[in-house]
Amino acid sequence: MSVQVESVEPALNHSHRCDRCGSRAYVLAIIVWGKNDGELYFCAHHWNQHQEAIRPMLAALLDERHVLTRHIQDDGHFE
Numbered sequence: 001m002s003v004q005v006e007s008v009e010p011a012l013n014h015s016h017r018c019d020r021c022g023s024r025a026y027v028l029a030i031i032v033w034g035k036n037d038g039e040l041y042f043c044a045h046h047w048n049q050h051q052e053a054i055r056p057m058l059a060a061l062l063d064e065r066h067v068l069t070r071h072i073q074d075d076g077h078f079e
């Protein structure tokens with residue numbers, strides 16, 4: 001008897017691009033800044049670079065960088 005683990009599709013996909021460089025986004029930061037709120041998409045690289053500045057404004061964070069590892073394993077290359 002095998003246990004089936006349902007795979008949850010990542011919320012971020014190929015159509016989500018880093019706001020800084022246009023690479024595939026793996027982090028979605030929902031920010032509140034004054035009366036405004038907004039969504040910022042980051043690749044792993046730029047999230048690392050900007051997270052210090054973003055965190056104080058952060059309302060919600062979707063971090064799917066773990067998918068990176070899986071993609072490398074799946075197709076042997078980094079997209």
Ligand SMILES: [Zn+2]
Pocket residue numbers: 018019020021022023042043044045046
């Ligand atoms: Zn980027």
